[in-house]
Amino acid sequence: MxxxxxxxxxxxxxxxxxxxxxxxxxxxxxxxxxxxxxxxxxxxxxxxxxxxxxxxxxxxxxxxxxxxxxxxxxxxxxxxxxxxxxxxxxxxxxxxxxxxxxxxxxxxxxxxxxxxxxxxxxxxxxxxxxxxxxxxxxxxxxxxxxxxxxxxxxxxxxxxxxxxxxxxxxxxxxxxxxxxxxxxxxxxxxxxxxxxxxxxxxxxxxxxxxxxAGPTKAYAEVKAAVQFGAVHDLPEVLEHEADAQVRLAGTKDHHGAVADFLAKRTPTFEGR
CATH class of the missing domain: 3.90.226.10 (2-enoyl-CoA Hydratase; Chain A, domain 1)
Structure with missing residues (x-):
């Protein structure tokens, strides 16, 4: 060029x-x-x-x-x-x-x-x-x-x-x-x-x-958890993980994937 x-x-x-x-x-x-x-x-x-x-x-x-x-x-x-x-x-x-x-x-x-x-x-x-x-x-x-x-x-x-x-x-x-x-x-x-x-x-x-095509909100929590875990003590990491799971508890992706698993279907994710 x-x-x-x-x-x-x-x-x-x-x-x-x-x-x-x-x-x-x-x-x-x-x-x-x-x-x-x-x-x-x-x-x-x-x-x-x-x-x-x-x-x-x-x-x-x-x-x-x-x-x-x-x-x-x-x-x-x-x-x-x-x-x-x-x-x-x-x-x-x-x-x-x-x-x-x-x-x-x-x-x-x-x-x-x-x-x-x-x-x-x-x-x-x-x-x-x-x-x-x-x-x-x-x-x-x-x-x-x-x-x-x-x-x-x-x-x-x-x-x-x-x-x-x-x-x-x-x-x-x-x-x-x-x-x-x-x-x-x-x-x-x-x-x-x-x-x-x-x-x-x-x-x-x-x-x-x-x-x-995956669970975008879960990916975001994974990224944050790894970054947090690299610089914090284990008790703080465990609390961070627990809080993250609570945040993901109400997501459509989590509820849908659990239902799909129980129904023996391949899960689909919407990122929400």
Whole structure:
């Protein structure tokens, strides 16, 4: 894509799956720059994520990148210019953009799946780990990359990476900044599956369709419970679980699924 063509393209695309319109596909759209994160892209991504989060007709969300990459993190050209203007102010983007994005993705009351179609680095890795599940392309490379430019982690990676792979490996990945493969990520439990690059989106959509047909409110409680359980003591976790079950007790999905089970029918869910 030429620079002129890229300038006319929206920085983020939001579309519906042609097979199941309850699935929203959010695409980072700077393919010529490997979807590096500029202020323009970040300021387009947050309202896009907020919009699909608040849309009750959306029951699952896919996050992906256009072209050959998922996201290579912060656009360093833009960052260098910001450093020249105001070294401290250059990092306002962490609180203004990255933090709200991670909270919006991880806190969304519906499943979010990252279709990691190519290189996934730095803040791009943070966004991928803010999703609930990940499908990765064969042969792609992941990296934390922060210490390579004299920085520490952002986009929640100091927590999400440690929770995903353990403190020791997360510390190694963040300190050394070494790249790791899609197969490594699968072996460590970071990604659900590794497939040919041409099949990443279709495989992700297949999983999204399965989840979109499920008990959305229960999924939201599962997400909240896992996040709560990662940082609280067992007595608090048990109380949180008990409260969640009470919240789900009156849902149509729960009552219908129990009736279907007793009648030996396959349950169907409406997300309410």
């Amino acid at each position: 030429s620079d002129n063509a890229a300038a006319t393209e929206p920085a983020v695309l939001v579309e519906r799956d042609v097979t199941d319109d309850s699935i929203a596909i959010v695409t980072l759209n700077r393919p010529g720059k490997y979807n590096a994160l500029t202020v323009e892209l970040k300021e387009a991504l947050l309202p896009a994520v907020t919009e699909v989060a608040g849309d009750e007709s959306v029951r699952a969300v896919v996050l992906t990148g256009a072209g050959r990459a998922f996201c290579v993190g912060q656009d360093l050209g833009e960052h260098a210019a910001a450093l020249e203007r105001d070294a401290v102010g250059a990092f306002d983007t962490v609180r203004e953009h990255y933090n709200p994005l991670v909270l919006a993705l991880s806190g969304m009351a519906k499943p979010v799946i990252a279709a990691v179609n190519g290189p996934c680095v730095g803040a791009g890795l943070g966004l991928a780990l803010a999703a609930d599940l990940r499908i990765a392309a064969e042969g792609l490379k992941f990296a934390t990359a922060f210490t390579g430019i004299g920085l520490t982690a952002d986009t929640g990676l100091s927590a999400s990476l440690a929770h995903a792979v353990g403190v020791a490996r997360a510390t190694e990945l963040l300190l050394c900044g070494d790249t790791f493969s899609a197969d490594d990520a699968r072996n460590w439990g970071l990604v659900r599956d590794v497939v040919p690059a041409a099949e990443v989106l279709s495989t992700t959509l297949e999983l999204a369709r399965r989840l979109a």
